[in-house]
Amino acid sequence: MSNPVNLTINGQPVQAPPGTLVIDAAKTVGIQIPAFCYYQGLSLQAACRMCLVDVEKAPKLLAACTLLVGEGMVVNTESPAVVKARKDMLEFLLSNHPLDCPVCDKGGECELQDMVFRYGAGESRFTEVKLHVDEKQWSPVVFFDAPRCILCYRCVRICDEGLGVKALGITNRGAYSEITPNMGTHLECDECGSCIDICPVGALTSGIYRYQTRPWEMEHVGTICTHCGDGCKTTLGVRNSEIIRGNNRDRSGINGEFLCIKGRYGFDFVNHQERLQSPLVRVDGKLEEASWSSALALVAAKFSSIESAGGKIGVVGSSRTTNEENFYLQKFVRQGLHSPHIDHRRSGDVAGLLDALSGKTGALAATADLYTANSLLVIGADLAQQHPFLAFQIRANWRHHQSRTYVVASGPVREDSFATRTVQAAPGTEMDALAGLADSLRAAGNLVIVFGDAVQGDAVRRLVDFGSGLGIPVKYLCLVDYSNSRGALDMGLAPDLLPGYRPAPETGMTVAQMLADKDLAALWVVGANPLEKTALASSSAFVVVQDLFLTETAQRADVIFPAASAYEKNGTVTNTCGEVQRLQKGLGVMGAKPDLDIFALLARHMRLNLGATQPDKIFEEIRASVSGYNVAPMVLATGGAALTNPVNGRVPQSAAAAIASSRDTLFTSGTLGRYSKILGNVMEAPGGLYQR
Amino acid sequence: MTFSQETEARFERLLSSYPEGRHRAALIPMLMYAQDEVGLVTQELKEEVARRCGVTPLQVDEVVGYYTMLRSKPMGKTHLQICTNISCLLRGGDKLWDQACHKLGIGHNEVTADGAVSLEEVECIGACSWAPAIQVNYDFRHNVTPDQLDKLMDQLRGAQ
Numbered sequence: 120m121s122n123p124v125n126l127t128i129n130g131q132p133v134q135a136p137p138g139t140l141v142i143d144a145a146k147t148v149g150i151q152i153p154a155f156c157y158y159q160g161l162s163l164q165a166a167c168r169m170c171l172v173d174v175e176k177a178p179k180l181l182a183a184c185t186l187l188v189g190e191g192m193v194v195n196t197e198s199p200a201v202v203k204a205r206k207d208m209l210e211f212l213l214s215n216h217p218l219d220c221p222v223c224d225k226g227g228e229c230e231l232q233d234m235v236f237r238y239g240a241g242e243s244r245f246t247e248v249k250l251h252v253d254e255k256q257w258s259p260v261v262f263f264d265a266p267r268c269i270l271c272y273r274c275v276r277i278c279d280e281g282l283g284v285k286a287l288g289i290t291n292r293g294a295y296s297e298i299t300p301n302m303g304t305h306l307e308c309d310e311c312g313s314c315i316d317i318c319p320v321g322a323l324t325s326g327i328y329r330y331q332t333r334p335w336e337m338e339h340v341g342t343i344c345t346h347c348g349d350g351c352k353t354t355l356g357v358r359n360s361e362i363i364r365g366n367n368r369d370r371s372g373i374n375g376e377f378l379c380i381k382g383r384y385g386f387d388f389v390n391h392q393e394r395l396q397s398p399l400v401r402v403d404g405k406l407e408e409a410s411w412s413s414a415l416a417l418v419a420a421k422f423s424s425i426e427s428a429g430g431k432i433g434v435v436g437s438s439r440t441t442n443e444e445n446f447y448l449q450k451f452v453r454q455g456l457h458s459p460h461i462d463h464r465r466s467g468d469v470a471g472l473l474d475a476l477s478g479k480t481g482a483l484a485a486t487a488d489l490y491t492a493n494s495l496l497v498i499g500a501d502l503a504q505q506h507p508f509l510a511f512q513i514r515a516n517w518r519h520h521q522s523r524t525y526v527v528a529s530g531p532v533r534e535d536s537f538a539t540r541t542v543q544a545a546p547g548t549e550m551d552a553l554a555g556l557a558d559s560l561r562a563a564g565n566l567v568i569v570f571g572d573a574v575q576g577d578a579v580r581r582l583v584d585f586g587s588g589l590g591i592p593v594k595y596l597c598l599v600d601y602s603n604s605r606g607a608l609d610m611g612l613a614p615d616l617l618p619g620y621r622p623a624p625e626t627g628m629t630v631a632q633m634l635a636d637k638d639l640a641a642l643w644v645v646g647a648n649p650l651e652k653t654a655l656a657s658s659s660a661f662v663v664v665q666d667l668f669l670t671e672t673a674q675r676a677d678v679i680f681p682a683a684s685a686y687e688k689n690g691t692v693t694n695t696c697g698e699v700q701r702l703q704k705g706l707g708v709m710g711a712k713p714d715l716d717i718f719a720l721l722a723r724h725m726r727l728n729l730g731a732t733q734p735d736k737i738f739e740e741i742r743a744s745v746s747g748y749n750v751a752p753m754v755l756a757t758g759g760a761a762l763t764n765p766v767n768g769r770v771p772q773s774a775a776a777a778i779a780s781s782r783d784t785l786f787t788s789g790t791l792g793r794y795s796k797i798l799g800n801v802m803e804a805p806g807g808l809y810q811r
Numbered sequence: 812m813t814f815s816q817e818t819e820a821r822f823e824r825l826l827s828s829y830p831e832g833r834h835r836a837a838l839i840p841m842l843m844y845a846q847d848e849v850g851l852v853t854q855e856l857k858e859e860v861a862r863r864c865g866v867t868p869l870q871v872d873e874v875v876g877y878y879t880m881l882r883s884k885p886m887g888k889t890h891l892q893i894c895t896n897i898s899c900l901l902r903g904g905d906k907l908w909d910q911a912c913h914k915l916g917i918g919h920n921e922v923t924a925d926g927a928v929s930l931e932e933v934e935c936i937g938a939c940s941w942a943p944a945i946q947v948n949y950d951f952r953h954n955v956t957p958d959q960l961d962k963l964m965d966q967l968r969g970a971q
């Protein structure tokens with residue numbers, strides 16, 4: 120690195136690399152320079168003039184947010200001139216501000232409020248009539264109150280630069296300047312709410328949170344989004360057992376402040392009126408409410424008798440339940456019910472990838488790698504629709520580090536707009552397109568390959584061979600659908616694999632085989648909907664379902680247990696990259712129980728002793744016994760993500776598992792998406808993938 | 812949307828004078844040329860220019876809303892701009908403005924009923940040394956006297 124620059128800020132000597140902005144250099148020695156328009160990670164705007172500082176020998180105050188450090192520079196951030204300038208700037212900003220803090224959503228966490236409190240004048244010389252503009256609704260998500268806007272351009276930049284959507288602009292000028300949505304009177308966009316959360320004031324508000332509460336009345340619970348497999352941290356604002364908002368303003372977690380509409384607002388399925396809140400038992404062909412004890416006793420008796428009669432019990436696990444639940448469930452099935460028939464819906468060929476990588480170390484990409492790699496190759500996936508956070512990372516990498524992105528897809532994707540090269544390849548021919556890219560990929564020095572379900576089985580091996588052939592460090596990322604799709608496989612919800620990808624002593628049936636088996640005696644479905652489009656061949660099978668809603672599968676059930684969602688439980692989940700993170704219980708919903716509690720109760724009714732039933736204790740077991748999960752507990756306890764290092768050796772696969780993504784878009788999310796009003800209400804829903 | 816051959820040729824020249832990937836730099840001149848031909852900036856025009864410069868229609872809106880010389884409603888055949896900023900004001904620009912309003916019977920940013928002339932009160936047009944200054948479409952008139960303005964207006968109204 121080139122020599123650091125020496126300067127003085129408020130009498131303190133400061134060293135910073137050349138090219139550092141004074142505002143950032145000041146931060147390194149604990150000096151905060153107030154700013155509105157400056158925002159780390161976005162382009163410079165210098166619109167608000169809040170950050171003015173005194174620089175020796177400069178004739179005027181200078182904006183610290185665009186001023187680069189210089190050798191010998193002497194900066195004063197608290198001189199009388201600076202203090203006065205701040206006061207004046209705030210007086211300007213307030214001249215047309217409605218000051219309706221008592222009813223404004225942002226009150227209590229408003230940057231303008233804080234600044235005026237700290238630096239502002241208590242009175243205004245502006246006695247003219249303020250310009251009023253009525254508030255506008257641009258979508259079910261986004262509302263705009265023009266008079267509160269301080270024209271910092273943060274919303275415009277996050278949408279354009281961060282998301283690549285470009286849905287917001289500023290029209291007219293001077294006092295009449297106004298943020299304007301892309302369709303003139305309404306928005307057509309990702310409805311992610313990034314613009315709302317980044318707004319320093321209450322000019323942009325969300326249809327979900329507005330006028331609901333004050334920030335200090337909520338509990339803020341940091342947990343993991345339950346929707347796609349990217350594993351964003353979302354901080355739920357909970358009041359009186361109700362989730363009022365989700366955001367990640369503290370920028371903790373792997374996703375910084377990024378969240379898509381699902382992580383920020385898609386929690387409303389939690390109190391959907393059709394939520395199951397009592398066990399249901401089929402009596403005379405009709406599902407009727409029953410007590411927990413009678414329903415549990417019925418299932419326990421049925422499972423025991425089927426097991427002792429040697430009947431086949433098939434179990435379908437979930438892609439959203441926790442690692443602890445999945446680990447316990449497979450123990451329950453294998454050791455308690457002595458059945459090898461356990462599986463879940465597979466959405467990406469993780470096992471194939473781990474097998475192909477046998478003998479290689481450090482070849483699995485973490486979400487952070489997408490932001491730092493020199494080049495990326497995305498094969499057969501519409502990331503902006505299916506993996507919004509990964510798309511955000513790749514875009515940020517291109518913006519900040521000029522990384523090169525290569526796309527192999529069968530239709531247009533958002534990455535095309537900045538990709539170094541896009542290759543159109545019909546579904547099934549993606550692998551053939553690779554050869555032509557080899558030279559440019561090799562030149563980049565290092566690479567992350569991201570692939571969807573288009574690459575599976577033998578193709579994964581060929582892909583890894585291709586990567587190895589480049590002679591540069593290559594990491595891989597196999598895309599899977601939901602918040603714990605990855606963990607489900609890691610924990611052995613597979614007919615041929617035990618936790619940690621060890622071979623199962625006996626290969627059981629896959630989901631498809633269970634559904635097609637006319638002799639199946641019982642089917643136990645946990646948080647999945649395998650009968651959504653397929654009928655159960657066995658007409659006599661006893662069906663037990665654990666779910667939040669009366670899905671197609673639940674409608675076929677003999678007993679249904681009402682389950683808690685991820686926001687109502689503790690435990691851990693593993694994202695599509697293999698990063699484990701901790702869920703924190705945000706609330707409880709009357710009548711519903713976490714799946715782990717249901718398993719434990721059932722085990723007790725069947726007099727099975729399957730070990731610990733508390734999430735923390737089970738995670739200890741997982742750490743000790745599942746390959747790769749020996750992660751530092753502190754990292755998880757403090758809300759961090761730990762990359763698992765799974766097996767390093769061949770992964771024996773003996774079951775013919777079908778692997779197919781459910782092709783959710785930005786506005787769908789399996790069963791949960793169907794019960795989220797906000798996802799259904801935005802006009803962009805359900806949204807389309809290129810491959811259909 | 813297509814334009815006359817000359818305008819198309821101008822656009823081509825414009826776009827080729829900026830490096831690849833920087834075509835948005837052509838936005839303002841392209842809008843000006845297009846407005847000269849069409850008479851105003853229509854929605855269709857915005858979308859067309861957006862496409863040609865590789866920006867979104869909203870980004871064109873941002874520019875059109877910002878610059879007063881880009882207009883979303885039709886102006887007269889001749890657009891008369893009268894400066895009333897400080898230098899011109901000191902040398903009688905405000906009187907010229909009143910005179911024009913009176914004679915044409917229209918105000919700021921309005922068009923005569925016959926569509927011949929439109930009027931705009933502008934800030935400094937950079938001709939202070941020859942104040943009071945006015946602008947007739949793209950042409951400047953310097954040291955304008957009330958008499959000259961009167962003749963000019965007669966001419967413009969007669970000319971249509």
Ligand code: SF4
Binds near residue numbers: 312
């Ligand atoms: S909600 Fe998201 S996509 Fe829509 S305008 Fe705001 S930042 Fe842009």
Ligand code: SF4
Binds near residue numbers: 267271272
């Ligand atoms: S709406 Fe908010 S974020 Fe956007 S410019 Fe106004 S104050 Fe800034």
Ligand code: SF4
Binds near residue numbers: 351381508
């Ligand atoms: S990108 Fe995925 S994990 Fe992140 S908020 Fe959206 S749905 Fe949730």
Ligand code: FES
Binds near residue numbers: 154
């Ligand atoms: S933060 Fe520097 S001008 Fe806004």
Ligand code: FES
Binds near residue numbers: 895898938
């Ligand atoms: S003030 Fe009229 S041209 Fe400058």
